[in-house]
Amino acid sequence: MVTRTVDLRSDTVTKPTEAMRAAMASAEVDDDVLMHDPTAFRLETEMAKVMGKEAGLFVPSGTMGNLISVLVHCEIRGSEVIIGDNSHIHIYENGGISTIGGVHPRTVKNNQDGTMDIDLIEAAIRDPKGEIVYPTTRLICLENTHANCGGRCLSVEYTDSVGEIAKKHGLKLHIDGARIFNAAVALGVPVRRLVQAADSASVCLSKGLGAPVGSVIVGSKEFIKKARRLRKTLGGGMRQVGVLCAAALVALQENVLVMLDGDHKKAKLLAEGLNQLKGLRVDVDAVETNIVRAVALSQSHVSNTTSCFNPTPFTKPLNYIDFDALVYFEITEDSKLDAACLLKKLEEHGVLVMPESSTSLDV
Numbered sequence: 001m002v003t004r005t006v007d008l009r010s011d012t013v014t015k016p017t018e019a020m021r022a023a024m025a026s027a028e029v030d031d032d033v034l035m036h037d038p039t040a041f042r043l044e045t046e047m048a049k050v051m052g053k054e055a056g057l058f059v060p061s062g063t064m065g066n067l068i069s070v071l072v073h074c075e076i077r078g079s080e081v082i083i084g085d086n087s088h089i090h091i092y093e094n095g096g097i098s099t100i101g102g103v104h105p106r107t108v109k110n111n112q113d114g115t116m117d118i119d120l121i122e123a124a125i126r127d128p129k130g131e132i133v134y135p136t137t138r139l140i141c142l143e144n145t146h147a148n149c150g151g152r153c154l155s156v157e158y159t160d161s162v163g164e165i166a167k168k169h170g171l172k173l174h175i176d177g178a179r180i181f182n183a184a185v186a187l188g189v190p191v192r193r194l195v196q197a198a199d200s201a202s203v204c205l206s207k208g209l210g211a212p213v214g215s216v217i218v219g220s221k222e223f224i225k226k227a228r229r230l231r232k233t234l235g236g237g238m239r240q241v242g243v244l245c246a247a248a249l250v251a252l253q254e255n256v257l258v259m260l261d262g263d264h265k266k267a268k269l270l271a272e273g274l275n276q277l278k279g280l281r282v283d284v285d286a287v288e289t290n291i292v293r294a295v296a297l298s299q300s301h302v303s304n305t306t307s308c309f310n311p312t313p314f315t316k317p318l319n320y321i322d323f324d325a326l327v328y329f330e331i332t333e334d335s336k337l338d339a340a341c342l343l344k345k346l347e348e349h350g351v352l353v354m355p356e357s358s359t360s361l362d363v
Contacts, residue, residue, distance in 0.1 A: 007352045008270075011179075011263075011290055014210040019254065020247035027246035031239050032058075033232065039242030043249050044216060050252070051201060052192030053218035057227050058245055060236050062088075062178045065202035065215040066141075067096045068230045070103055072223055073139045073172040073199065077102030080135035082124045086110040086148045089141055089176055100234075104135045112286075114146025114154055118161055125169050140166050143176040144194060145183045150283075151267075151291030153183040156193050163197025173197060178204040178215070182289040185260040199223065208260050208290055209251040213244045263290040 007013055016024070030036035044056035059065045066089050070081060074097075081097065083090050085107035089097065097103040106124050108116040126134045142162060144154040159175070166173040175198045177183075184191035195201040200219035205211040217227055231237055238244075271287040274280050274294050282294045346352075 005352060009352050011207040014206065014208075014212075016212045016247050017210065017250070020211065020250045023246040023250050024243050027242045029240035029242035032241040033237040033239060035228075037240065037242045037245070039249070040245045043245040043252070046249065046252060047203060047216040048218050050191060051195055051203065051218045053195070053201070054221045055224035056216045056218045057224050057231065058241060058248075059202075059215050059217060059231055060213065060238070062176070062202055062204045062215040063093045063096065064231070064234060064236050065217040066093060066174075066176050067100065068227045068234065068236075069174045069200045069202060069217055069219075070097045070139060070141070071101045071230055072219075072226045073174060074101060074103045076136070076138075078104065078135055079138040080104045080106050080126060081139040081141055082106050082108060082121055082137060083141045084108060084110040084114075084116055084143060084146070086146075087141065087143045087176070088147055088178065089143070091148070103139075106135075106137070110146065110149060112149060112152075114143065114149040114152040115158055116142075118165065121162060122165050122169075125165075125171070137169070137171060139172045139174060141174045141176060142198075143178075145179040145186075145289050145291070147179070147291060150286055150293040151179065151182065151289035152286070153186050153288050154194070155187065156189055156196075159194060160197045166197075166199075172199040174199065175201040177201045179207055179289065181256050182208055182260055182264070185256065186264055186289050205248040205251055208263055209248070209255050210259065211244075211248040211251040214248060216248075260290070264288070267292055 027039045029039060032040045035041075040058050044058055048054060048056035057068075059068065070089070074081060079102075081103055083105050087110065090105055090107060097105065106126075108120045108124050110116060121140060124137070126137045128136070140162060142154060142159065144159070145151045146154065163173050165171075175195050177195060180191055180194060180201065180203055184194055187194070195218075200217060200223055202215050202217045205214045205216065217224075219227070267290045268284065268287050271282045271284045271292045271294075274292065275282045275284055279296055280294050282292060286293070
């Protein structure tokens with residue numbers, strides 16, 4: 001009988017703390033569309049300072065933040081952005097850069113560690129001499145940490161190298177930093193150093209930081225001026241938004257070091273535990289932050305395994321799992337296990353899951 005539910009669907013299911021709720025209740029507010037909300041201004045100023053940029057802008061979601069950033073850098077329809085083939089912007093953001101912005105994505109293969117080969121990035125940049133037939137490359141996008149690659153961190157050195165390529169060719173660099181604070185904590189470097197080479201970055205407040213809503217995009221004052229207008233165009237201009245920003249300020253001030261490092265350690269413990277389950281394999285060394293990837297092995301790799309997933313106990317009790325994480329299960333083609341069966345078994349054991357496809361689950 002399940003006595004406790006372990007909710008590992010995503011680090012987006014965090015709940016605001018009592019301190020956040022109190023801050024929201026007492027937040028000083030005004031009309032943010034008119035740029036008069038003092039709490040929103042405090043958050044935007046503080047985030048810009050932490051990220052080492054001139055200005056910031058609160059937006060309702062990371063998807064909107066990335067879309068606005070791409071559109072600012074690619075003002076001319078038909079522009080092209082170089083982006084990872086496994087990146088969040090390319091896969092999970094409804095193709096908004098194309099459908100709304102008329103921006104063409106030119107994908108480069110993401111390596112297992114979330115990087116794209118520098119030479120492949122440079123090779124993907126269009127030759128201006130071919131503009132009569134080709135889109136014009138104007139932007140490169142990176143993702144740090146890289147969610148689909150298991151929360152892997154992009155190093156300062158790598159990001160700087162991409163930044164150098166962008167400058168060499170007169171391009172802009174945007175970083176989807178939904179979990180950039182996870183990367184900073186894991187790498188032991190100031191978060192501003194991870195975006196130093198970037199012209200803009202987006203930061204999610206409602207994942208590991210634990211605020212209920214929103215993201216902040218940062219960049220130059222001119223970038224944010226254009227971003228603010230696009231936010232209004234896209235329906236993201238809100239009035240007394242300080243109620244939301246107050247919770248985000250608490251998250252920024254209290255949760256970064258205390259919560260994220262603990263999340264990473266617990267994710268590693270979870271990975272080690274999953275690795276002891278019959279029929280599952282996890283590359284524990286690849287678990288750098290709060291995302292764990294597990295592979296369900298085929299029958300040829302597992303002896304005496306039933307046709308459906310039958311978990312054996314962790315060496316550590318489940319009640320140690322209390323943190324913000326994502327776990328991805330990938331099922332090999334020749335496995336007798338399928339996503340529906342695994343989903344059912346996990347829920348029977350009190351683990352909440354989200355089906356992603358017939359061969360994978362997010363939990």
